[in-house]
Amino acid sequence: MEELDELEELMEKNFGDETAPPTETFQKKMEISFPKTLLSRGMDNRYLVLAVNIVQNEVGNHEKHLTITASQSLGDKELCILRNDWCSVPVAPGDIIHLEGDSISDTWIVDKDFGYLILYPDMLISGTSVASSIRCMRRAVLSETFRKSDHTTRPMLIGTILHEIFQKAVSDSFAPEKLQELALHTLQETRHLKEMYRLNLNQEEIKQEVEEYLPSFSKWAGDFMHKDMSTDFPQMQLSLPSDDSKDNSTCNVEVVKALDIEESIWSPRFGLKGKIDVTVGVKIHRGYKMKYKIMPLELKTGKESNSIEHRSQVVLYTLLSQERRPDPEAGLLLYLKTGQMYPVPAKHLDKRELLKLRNQMAFSLFNRITKSASGKEKIQLAPLPQIIEDYQTCKYCSQVDNCALSSRAFEQQMDDGSVPVSMLPKIMEETQHLQLAHLEYFRLWCLMLTLETQSKENRKNHQNIWLIPASEMEKSGNCIGNLIKTENVKTACDGQYLHNFQRKNGAMPVTNLMSGDKIILSGEERALFVVARGYVKKINTTTVTCLLDRNLSVHPESTLFRLDLEEKNCDIVTPLGNLSKLMENIHASKRLRELIIDLREPQFTSYLSSVLPHDAKDTVACILKGLNKPQRQAMKKVLLSKDYTLIVGMPGTGKTTTICTLVKVRKFTQISRNLQRRKFADQSPLNL
């Protein structure tokens, strides 16, 4: 019932009359769906949009006027005027927004030169996602929705390995013999070896390809890393927004040191998140002037494209950086193949356009359900961003299958001309293996899973970390604030650090936190939130021990930390990914579709002897001894099964026991089969 109410509220929110003034009931609803504490002023301001009006100004241009409030009572209203392209932001009454810029006498103005509006700022979207939306918004939205357990490719693996080598070298040395050593070491790591095995790649071949990059690493270090004579750094064209316009735009860039690698930043100010490859301290020499900046350095191992996507990623990282330190105003883009480095100034125009893309994406991801235009109460998935007509982009798109599938399942039956005719053949080609029943199944379960997330959306808690002080959150039992580090940080293993914390004054508060809980660690200060993530290892009345993914010994002893439970959100990423996989044009999926959608009856073999090896019989009989008759019958059925067997039973009738036994039997028969195979191999002349 409660979920239905929430759903109705949602509908109301999406389809309320945009221009109507907020009525009493509307305000009441808003109070229910957005707890008052989530509105705030200041740096992390959160405004609730009460009304949206399109207004024509004196010059005849359109403006969007938002009536907004950040006050608890919703009574204290302010005005936000959106000009120029900002008019296109899909903002509606009931939305939460964040505003950057200045407000003069309770009026905010966001135009092409000043200010930003961030829609649903607590929805954090990754920088790479936003950058990928430049070419195709639909692809960006689809890859957030169907995050397939995508297979790594060879170039990706090499990219990952090279990133790691560079990141190690930057805090160690770029001397050729050192690089060689770091490369060898990295190539030997189990996770990389596993990937090579999966991709059926030759280790020596990968090693060779990796080694080809190393001279460029050294060249880059020679060109840009700190040295005594600061005269021969390569010339670069870079002017920062804060530079004097009369100044020469040519400068020398000197990388003084690396401050962090893989720095993970969440920015609820810009609604973004991401990981910065390398955070570097840079001296910019211009004539006799010098500026010191801490900038993001983004590494790329592929073609030296200096593409808009790559540059945008850097611009977005300059926004993330502002969570932790002063505005870097620019970032660096380094192509590891050649050692060529490009400076990327973060201009207002670029930031504005990227944040507008982020808003569009946030809109699509937030409003996933709509009422159908024709049917009165019919609930359905909201339309995805439109299909683009760019054969080149689609050719290399990792989401073509989901794109075509969604088009067939959701769009083509609407027949509203939203699908470009020229793309129809491609869509048919991608989906010709699916029958109507399959599309119907896909449509139904996409909707059901999406409805499930929407009904649970409000329970997400991580915005509490930046919107609610620890002292307040502690009352819920899911947070502990006012913590300081005690003892030294111990390295548990690669990328796992053991930390001890104690209350600065007094004992631990009453808490629900237990050993094994997933937690987010932040500084009590704004600049340090989500500084690490990990698990509670041990907790008692005085000390909490955590295993974290970052070493916090770099922070001063006096730093105050808070620890928040990372609540499990409703995760439909996996089920949606599976749903997408079920529709793939591969044999395994075809078989599963037959069984699951077409309801083909499962098949069984007739004799156990054909599934159990001869010499395994006694042992299997022995394993089965502990089971009762119905359990043994179930086991037999499972062993004879070619497709699947459903075991149905009341609680406590022993389904789990049966499954455990099944695992034992499978394991044993596997061993016994392998032994047989080995015997055969030993006898064969090839000696496999």
Next chain:
DNA sequence: TCTCTGCCAAGAGGA
């Protein structure tokens, strides 16, 4: 009001 289920993550490169 509590239980259960699906969860490591943002980016690795391609044009």
